[in-house]
Amino acid sequence: MSRTLIAILVLLSIAWAEQHVHAAQAADRPNVILILTDDQGYGDVGVHGNEQIRTPHIDRFTREGVDLTRFYCSPVCAPTRASLMTGRYYYRSGVIHTSRGGAKMAGENVTIAELLQQSGYKTGIFGKWHLGDTYPMRPQDQGFGESLVHKSGGIGQTPDRPNSYFDSRLWHNGEAVTEQGYCTDVFFRAATEFIEQNRDAPFFVYLPTNAPHTPLEIDAKYVTPYRTMGLADTTARVYGMVENIDDNLGKLLSRLDQLKLRENTIVLFIGDNGPQQKRYTAGLRGRKSWSYEGGIRVPCFVQWKGRYAGGRELDSIAAHIDLLPTLLDACGVKIPKNLDGTSIVPLLAGKTEADDERTLFFQCHRGLAPRPFQNCAVVTQQYKLVGYPGTFSKEDLDTSGEPQLELYDLTKDAAEQTDLADEHPDVVAKLRSAYQRWFEDVRATRRFRPGLVKIDGSRENPMTLCRYQDGNYRDGSPHGWTVEIVQGGRFALSVDRGELTGPGDVHVDWQGRTQTQSVAADANRALFDLPAGEGVIDIWFQQQGKERVVVSDNGIAGNVIVETVATPKKNARRPNVLFILTDDQRPDTIRALGNSHIQTPHLDALVRRGTSFTRAMCANPICTPSRAEILSGRSSFENGVLDFGGKIDPNLVLWPQAMQQAGYETWYVGKWHNDGRPPTRGYTDTLGLFTGGGSKWYKEQTDWKGQKVTGYRAWIFQSGDGKTKYPERGVGLTPDISEKFADAAIELIGRKTDKPFFLHLNFTAPHDPLFLTPGFEKTYDPKKIPLPKNFLPQHPFDHGNSKGRDEILLPFPRTPEIVQQTIAVYYSVISHLDLQVGRILRALEESGQAENTIVVFSSDHGLGVGSHGLRGKQNMYEHTINVPMIFAGPGIARGETKNAQVYLRDLYPTLCELSGVETPKTVRAKSFAGVLRGEIEEVHPFGVGYFRDKQRMIRTDRWKLISYPQIERMQLFDLENDPHELRDLSADPERQGVVANLRGKLEDWQRSVDDPLVRKQSKR
Known part of the structure; x- marks a missing residue:
């Protein structure tokens, strides 16, 4: 054969x-x-x-x-x-x-x-x-x-009035149809046909x-x-x-x-x-x-x-x-x-x-602002706690005092006739506490914000804004609709006038501007040019010479049909995005943000022309997981990368993929340090690539102390087709590597393209090894560098990484002299990096694209550098989990500072929203675009951090609790009165309520992401 x-x-x-x-x-x-x-x-x-x-x-x-x-x-x-x-x-x-x-x-x-x-x-x-x-x-x-x-x-x-259960007007795959017969018969018949076909x-x-x-x-x-x-x-x-x-x-x-x-x-x-x-x-x-x-x-x-x-x-x-x-x-x-x-x-x-330990929660009442305990139920296998029963319709119920609670034993009293609240105060207290944790947890998910209507003519055209079903109601009256106009353009708005007759005007209040178009007595349709954006849009018809009539019933008067007539010219495009990420840069290393001992003139200028965040946070302070969270818009527990070597879940839509699908050029420069390569992860071109990770040098290098440097794989610069840009392979990290990355970014910015670009630039600086950078070797005198206010010779206990690679870079105990010398070189590397940022921003200006480019500067995590006796980043202190974060560009307020608690992974949905790109459903992070616009102050009631199985952390506005499960130790810090985290209050008898509350919230969060530590604890 x-x-x-x-x-x-x-x-x-x-x-x-x-x-x-x-x-x-x-x-x-x-x-x-x-x-x-x-x-x-x-x-x-x-x-x-x-x-x-x-x-x-x-x-x-x-x-x-x-x-x-x-x-x-x-x-x-x-x-x-x-x-x-x-x-x-x-x-x-x-x-x-x-x-x-x-x-x-x-x-x-x-x-x-x-x-x-x-x-x-x-x-x-x-x-x-x-x-x-x-x-x-x-x-x-x-x-x-x-x-x-x-x-x-x-x-x-409403909006389908009139209608009947017989020969009903229905919607088949988005198109209106009339089906013959009784509605239930129609639905079962259609389901049966679907089954037969499939x-x-x-x-x-x-x-x-x-x-x-x-x-x-x-x-x-x-x-x-x-x-x-x-x-x-x-x-x-x-x-x-x-x-x-x-x-x-x-x-x-x-x-x-x-x-x-x-x-x-x-x-x-x-x-x-x-x-x-x-x-x-x-x-x-x-x-x-x-x-x-x-x-x-x-x-x-x-x-x-x-x-x-x-x-x-x-x-x-x-x-x-x-x-x-x-x-x-x-x-x-x-x-x-x-x-x-x-x-x-x-x-x-x-x-x-049956699971005797399980607890279920139920609550519902009118109004868009749920109140604690109103019309709620907490159900276990035996007991049930009921709050304010029968108050579903009371939007003005006062729940500020001691809640009205009832307790029933459902195993003996399924009819709920005997209230046992007075007989079992311990059970009431337990279920009440469980409810309070649940209520705060569900509130934190989206702050009870209803879903957002998106006006997008490519997806639905025309669409109906139903006043009664979709509108914003306060005190029983409608106040427009919360919408996102995905793409600005010309829209035909047809308002149901109800009983209002005669000539009048169609009014539109959108993005702080009110427009009016007159219509004849027999008309209700008017054309308006509306920009893209998110917010409340109010549309109404008003008779000439009369006050506005606000209709609050459940009828169809006030409904608006929105038809996209024309979108902007093709040459109008979404903003470019320049995302600059540094490596191991503490949040206190920018002069304009409060450090008078460091020189960062270009970052200072960026701060002045943009908005800075004081509590931006890295959740997992290791290079690979932190970057994976940014790429995926998910926590480490939800994306598959908890540590080095983890692989991002291939089913997730990554940030560059979302941008590319929306028509962006997606470019990558710098340190990668995740599985795969950028071209396989949604980047259309990779001009400069440092693979990151660990292996041996091909060419010997020494750091600022004259010590041989090992532990980093060689870096290469290459284009997306694999051709080497800089042919010297095996040189490893070099003192001028930041210049190489900046060169690559500048070359990309200078490219001519009809598409908006998303440039993801990742510097390796100021990660170790710390080289004396060209032109900055003597910028800082170590003797004039103040020690961190939380300097310690050694950490008071083994935090889980005391003998890790980062920590043994400095001798034990840490001395003031070695810490000052290290900080001096660390600052010089950052100043050299700052110069490269200036070069990139100048190239952006010279290209004529600065006005339409959103610039974001941040770091993957901070660093110890002597604080708390630590050299590295594998810890939950503020100097490490906090990162610098600066936004500048179109629509971004100048010279503002925000105290909102945001994660690095929130950048993905935030930049999607600011760019008019639809956020994929695989994203679990939250957009804080509303914070940037000044519409809301917070998106997270608390932040959670984690490091391997060694540390877990929860942080609110005031308190931070750090758990070290392997050694069964905790720390509690009052960040308002002790911002440098020097006084551990975890053993303070007066603070045990705070500890218990934070532990409960932390454990609830851990369970929500299937943290292995919670699984281990539950099996004990």
Whole structure:
């Protein structure tokens, strides 16, 4: 047999094997059907003791499956749906309640649909979405390849008024359609067709019915039997709607059997909250909107015939937040780390018992500013704490005093009739403390900011700004919409005038400027030129000669249709971004920021023409992880790089990739020190590259002390095609390396390109080895250099890296003389670096691009250099975790200082926002563009730091707690009164409350990112 024929046969056999492996993998992965009904309470099924309602298919489904008798949801619609979609408490998602601007799930959330879609699932939604009707919050923006939905919180609600449950006006993949038939029948029919079309691929069907939510429209044939029983009309209608759902469930299950899909399809049937009207509740107290059991305990039935034994009732507490991790687990999809929920697959499979230590939290009330304890519930396996029950609608509730709390033992009193708060103050205190930590934690996620509407004609055109659903409401009145205009241009704005007749004016208030266009008596459309930006836009029609009429009802008057008519000329482009990162530069090494002993004239000028941050922070003070956080916009626990040698999760969209996808030239110069190479990580060109990392020199070098230098791999300069720019290989770090990096950056800035550029420049200076830099050898007299105010000869204990490479660069104990000499050379390296920054900024000016370039200067972390007896950076003190950070350029205030606590990883989403680039959903960091614009003061209520398994840290405005878990030691510093961290207060009896509070917040944060230290502690 010829070699050619053999090769062909081998290739064919490989292709055949791959095809069958892929087919087998698809067959192994279960399909998922998630049915979520609307306002169907725990008692609205026959299997839960309701002898009047007829639900034979649901009852049989339950008896053959698993009945989770203590499954919880939020007490109203949208919050439940947000938690279900994200696996997180809904306050983290941008959803606050159900309307008036409170039901907008932020586009950056990652949904179960997206995660399954990324894993090869076909995804479809059929029914009620209620998490935002505008880009980027629509189902098609959130992972659903097929969608047939109604808008808002119900059919017939604004903006789709009038509408009916019969022959409804719906939205199919973003386009308006009218479907014939009853809405529930339509949704089940569409879901069934989707299943039939995708029977050979794993599919995820989300079937959230709008029934039995009001208006209670249903065919008389379903209502009459219940009226004959003498039931109230509302109850008869609800039961009729549920019976219709039951009929449709029966048809769906039958079709699955016919298609032979039942065995490998997970089917879930769940209610979203308690019943709205008074009726049978199986003995549970309260109903929809209440935090009693009747409002939050819902029916939850699960079947996976091929895996889970049926006929079981499970009384372990579980909730909506568990659905995402559970279904991902069952489908073999990697579960994200930052979830509040947990997989209950072991529970469903009968492999584990109830978790007596678990605590669940629920809260919801009107208004965009959640108040502590209002209408809340804290649920454990035995106890339940209820706060201010029945206050869902009270936007003016005063919660400033001692909270109104009730305690119930649900194992003995599921009806919540006996308040035990006075009998068990210890239990109340424990649950109250848990709630307070939870509330602060969810508040910290996004400060209860609703999702942001993005006006982007390339994604949705036209779009509707619905006053009642999307607007900003304060004190019951609308105050515009919070939006981002992604690209400025000309927009046609059509305002629903309601009952306002006659000629008048359309007004637009945007970015501090009010524009007005007159319209005729029969017109409501006007053209406006609006710039890009983010903020509150207010649009209204006002009759000539009359005061503005503010409409606050739930109608459609005041709605605005926004149509993008024209975008800017093609030659108008986004700003360039020049990001300069140094290595090991302390935050106190710039003269203009308070150090009169160092010379940094060019950085001083940058400070004067920009905005500086005094509490910018590196979370992981090691070169590689710090840079990985910047590239990924995620903490080390979330990107795969906790230490040297770690590899960035390949599924993440890195900063340069996002910029490149948005049309940027992406250039890299300098130290890399991560896995891969810049060209494989999203950079279109790499002119100068220092690989970083450790190995031996090819050519001998000596530092300022005359000592031989080892421990660094050789650096090379190369272009993106691999051609060597500077041919001398193996020279290692040299005294003039900063000049080489600056030369490369200047060459790139001088390039002619039609695209905006993102230039990522990484100096190696002032990292050791410290060379005497050309022209700066005698700039600083060591004897005139003051010692750091927190100088110590030696650190008082082993902090986990006392014998590390950085620390043995100076002898023990540290002497004032050696520290002063080291600082003198350290300063000279920084002054030489400052000169290179000046050269680069001058080249930018000369190129004519400075006015359209955002310049950012920072460092990967700080350094000890004698502070606290340390030489290196592997510590959690301010001189190391704080970094210099300066912004300058278009839209940046001049000469300002910000005290906001920001992370280096926040640069990614911040620069995306400032550049008009959409931040990828893989990013977990937070944009602080609002801080730069003066709109907000903080984005993080506290900062967290970490170093290997040796140190953990949490820092608030005033306090810092450092934990050393390997030696079971802590430090507590009062940063307001002890900024140099000299007085450890961790053993002070009066500060134990502070310690406990900070430890609780730190541990909660660690759990949210799956910190291995927390996992180890939990197993003990």
